[in-house]
Amino acid sequence: MNVVRETNRWHGVSAMALLAAGVGVFTESPVTLLVGVVGVAFAAYARTATPPSTDFELTRTVAESALGPGDETTVEVTVENVGETTAPDLRIVDGVPDGLRVTAGSPRIGTALRPGKRATFSYTLEAVRGDHVFGPAQAIARDFSGAVEREFELEDETTITCTPRLQSTADDVPLREQTIRHVGQVTTREGGTGVEFFATRDYRPGDPLSRIDWKRKARTGELTTVEFREERTATVVLLVDVREQAYLTAATEDPSAVEHSIRAAGDAFSALLDNGDRVGIAALGPEEAWLAPGTGETHRAEARNLLSHAAAFAQRPPDEMFYSTVKLRWLRRRLPSDAQVVYLSPLCDRFAPEVARRLDAMGHPVTVISPNPTTDETTGQRLARAERTQRITSLRAGGVRVVDWNPDDPLGVTLAKMNRRWAR
Template identity: 35%
Template sequence: MKHLSRWQGAMVGAILLTVLGVVIGLETLLLVALVAIGLVVLAEASPAPPAEYTVRRSLDTDRPTPGVPVTVTIEIDNDGDRMLPDLRVTEDLPEDVAVVSGTPSFATSLKPGGSASHSYEIIAPRGEFSFGEATVRRRNLAATFGAADHVTAEGTAEFTCETLLDRMPLRQQTIQFFGETPTDTGGSGLEFYSVREYRPGDPLSRIDWNQYARSGTLSTVEYRLEQAVTVVFVIDDRVAAHVDGIGGGPNSFDLSLYAAARGIVASIERGNRTGLATLTGSWVDPGADEGTRQRINDVLDTAATTDQAVATDGGTDRLLGRLPANAQVVVCSPLVDDEIVDAAERISAYGHAVSVLSPDMTTGLAVDELTPGQRVAGLQRRGRIERLRGRDIPVADWTLREPIMVELQRLQQRWSP
């Protein structure tokens, strides 16, 4: 406990007033001096604040995803029977974690048995993080005694920001690669498509028996044929595509990996044959079975644990040589330069339906105002998006303030046989 010399000035003033009052014989000065001395004595007699409190921390999730803010709540309880008139709590945040809303410190006072809480929001890059000790500064009512304690908060102390999903739910079997992408062709499926004349060999289960009972004419019900498509997700892992987030948080590669992982899950869940490629040369043949899932996980895991980007010329030629003729391509890239735009246009020119899923790294969740350079980068990226859309290449512009699944749903509408 440290004694704070906040009332020394008042004591010196009181002594001077006393001397002056005695010298000039003015009772008013003596009265003022006595009041000042009384205040000083009262302040010095104020008891030191006890260290009887508990600090707890909670997160709305301990496994956040890149670009999604996490709410941190810090709570402090007065466990003693004396008032804590002045408490100031400050969190020690992990390195590279950015605060996007609120502040990791707050001040309060607590009556015996009372509690107070404070919340703020953070975003983090990929990795595992641990909070440091919270600093609690406490002072008595007169601010003559104070102490700074470094305490370990109860509750959540660690969290992991994951790019990859722990599991990618797959159908146990995909019969003849039937998925959930409807076509304009009748056949086996679930959604009614049309009624046609009966043909010998048509399954009995598809005969319209109601019509036969009414008219005596055999007819066959057709359903909208649902076929799987082949979708290959391409991750832009060039050096240029590694861009730090404005104000901290996940970088562009973290977000591209995450976007690809979620997109792959959505595609496989639809029964599509799904593959993965990176511009540095990684490749997984399209498929819809457990082996494909595992190979995709291995590639994503390797990419996620690579410390630095690998230099490459883009790898477009190699990619074009591997793509199946009917493959649709989803490019996951922050669109930081024209090279990736050229690559997407070239893939499209080879007859592939190309879409782009792009995390926007030109706006920051953790800053209120952009620099001139950041605004220019945003305008350049906007120009690349317009260029792609002008070539009939749709771009899902993921602003990070919207869930990634919103953009994926827009892309899924384009996946067709």
């Protein structure tokens, strides 16, 4: 962009100057005549003004470009006049990426620069998840008269990367009983090896001596074997609702429900992986994002990268259309037959709970973690909250577990409360 325009700063001065000169002549007032002559001279000078040059270079330095959510970094911007003329009035606004908040300093400056001189300003940004590319700095230069200005851009490619650490606050993510034949953390309704008592049965040849109920043998003479509740690993897919309808906030400056869902997905992923479960990630939105269930530290790094940088998990709502039938068919083809789903959605529209019902009906047990973005400050907000509560009640009545989560509370605390309730 390179636009030259008049500022109209001297608009009307010529007429006023000529009027003053005429009055001075008519009244024979030297002072009034002098004012008129000076005014005419300034107006004439303004009409001969030429557009300022754009011979400037901008350098942007970021103290730390790889950050975690909530971290702060200092941005230092230097502008140098590499031309041969003085810039008497130079104003610059840096291209701060959308979504990043300035916490200290200012991303703008107004100064005058002689040839070869530099001006520096700095400010501090708070990082949020994702890749953030700086836009070009917007600059306006004016000549000495201020009658003409040139608006142009100064570029210096700069990117800040913010990647969640996937540190779990949850010890036990609530899962259903659909499991695979490997020892893990999910308790089942089957007896076998484990630590929690399940039942006793008649002794069978080959049963380990350590599992024989010797007290009962001493008391009744009968040989019985103690069985414990088996714990196995689960295959879990974390499904994050990233449709346009999920980008809701309780207040304008708050993170969206999608942002809370992504944070919860990272938390749950880390906890499940630490427990030995096979975990994957999928996005429910126009953009595709899929990480097949797996284990290990390499898998953890892949999940971290996906949640941080995939287009499906962008900070802003998607512009593309969402086709529910196509997306559910896509998801069903990818879900392993033994997978259960942890569905993360604010449940603030009619289709959101329908996803949980359909997946459950397909044979994939569903647990919903729902960040609550609603408030009760206005009548409309109270109505939205009541409708969301009704959707949660309906899902629970249909046998789907729902964790109603206030994002102001640690996810681990909320999950622990729900686990205790479901264990009764």
